[in-house]
Amino acid sequence: MNAAIVTGGAQGIGKAISLKLIQEGIFVFVLDIDAEALDEFAEETSPKGMFSTIVCDVGEEVSLRNAIDTCLENAEGITYLVNNAAISANKPVDQLNLEEWNRVLAVNLSSYFLTAKFLTPVLRANKGAIVNLCSTRGFMSEPGTEAYSASKGGVFALTHALAMSLQPHVRVNCISPGWIDSEPWQKKSRRKTINWPPEEHLQHPAGRIGKPEDIAELAWFLLSDKAGFITGQNFFCDGGMTRKMIYR
Numbered sequence: 001m002n003a004a005i006v007t008g009g010a011q012g013i014g015k016a017i018s019l020k021l022i023q024e025g026i027f028v029f030v031l032d033i034d035a036e037a038l039d040e041f042a043e044e045t046s047p048k049g050m051f052s053t054i055v056c057d058v059g060e061e062v063s064l065r066n067a068i069d070t071c072l073e074n075a076e077g078i079t080y081l082v083n084n085a086a087i088s089a090n091k092p093v094d095q096l097n098l099e100e101w102n103r104v105l106a107v108n109l110s111s112y113f114l115t116a117k118f119l120t121p122v123l124r125a126n127k128g129a130i131v132n133l134c135s136t137r138g139f140m141s142e143p144g145t146e147a148y149s150a151s152k153g154g155v156f157a158l159t160h161a162l163a164m165s166l167q168p169h170v171r172v173n174c175i176s177p178g179w180i181d182s183e184p185w186q187k188k189s190r191r192k193t194i195n196w197p198p199e200e201h202l203q204h205p206a207g208r209i210g211k212p213e214d215i216a217e218l219a220w221f222l223l224s225d226k227a228g229f230i231t232g233q234n235f236f237c238d239g240g241m242t243r244k245m246i247y248r
Contacts, residue, residue: 002126003027003075004223005068005119007058007111008085010037011190012182013133016212017082017219022050024220026080029071031056033085037187058085058111059103068118079128080223081119083112083155086133088148101147108151109158116162116172124169129223132159132174133215136238139176152176156234163232171231173222178238180210205240 004021008014010032018041021028028051032038038053045051052074056067071078086108089100112132116123123130137145138152155174163172183192201208218237221227236242 001025001027001077002079003029003071003077004080004082005029005031005071005078005115006082006084007031007056007115008033009082010034010041010053011187012185013177013180013212013215014082014084015041015185016216017084018051019045020213020216020220021080021082021223022047024224025050027051027075027077029054029067029075029078031058031067031085033057034187036189040187058115059087059106061114064111064114065118068115072119072122076122077126078119078122079126081115081123081128081130082133082219082223083115083130084133085111086135086148086151088145090144090148092144093146096146104147105151105154108148109154112155112158116166120166120170124166128170129227130159130162130166130170130172131219131222132172134159134174134176134234136176136178136236136242139242159234160232167231171222171227173227173230173232174234175215175218175222176234176236176238176242177215178210178236178241179204180212180215182212185212203241204238205244208239210237210239 006018009018009030030053054067057063134155135152137149141149159174
């Protein structure tokens with residue numbers, strides 16, 4: 001049985017991707033820093049034999065190394081890696097301290113490098129694939145997003161660099177989501193449903209705000225053999241917003 005590792009896989013977009021892979025018959029190692037979210041994932045998800053949850057701080061190399069070692073000890077068929085874990089520290093640039101900056105880059109970028117590094121031998125052996133979660137924020141920004149935007153710009157560059165380094169055995173692509181309503185996919189204590197007004201949906205050329213399922217479907221396509229001729233690419237999944245001209 002093929003296996004996958006999904007970082008930040010217990011909530012939001014990561015949870016949708018984890019569930020999609022399980023649905024496709026892939027055993028999933030769900031890595032997340034939030035033990036409560038992992039417990040709820042395990043309670044809510046079936047079949048029980050198709051996943052394993054691991055508490056892990058991907059921003060700490062030792063924690064991430066130990067988690068990856070656990071995955072490798074329990075599955076020889078790791079074929080897919082989805083780097084999804086991300087945090088932000090959005091504030092005015094003159095108030096952002098170096099510790100906050102470094103923490104965002106550690107989680108959002110360095111962990112993506114480290115998982116690829118640790119898993120390179122098994123992914124090469126299994127002719128695997130990697131999907132990194134980038135962001136439209138890696139290509140355009142709002143004020144006060146320096147750390148997050150820089151980390152996601154780095155994910156884009158890391159993706160095409162890895163695609164060249166791991167060729168021809170491992171394909172590497174990234175997805176840049178736009179506005180995705182992940183609120184219903186959070187753990188119970190944070191879960192909520194927001195009735196967005198029509199104008200919020202209709203500002204998107206696609207006519208609606210995105211859903212985690214949109215990203216999950218694209219992630220599975222890029223991991224699968226159906227995308228066998230695609231590597232080193234970034235895919236915007238944003239309802240067309242990055243192609244929309246806005247004058248007022």
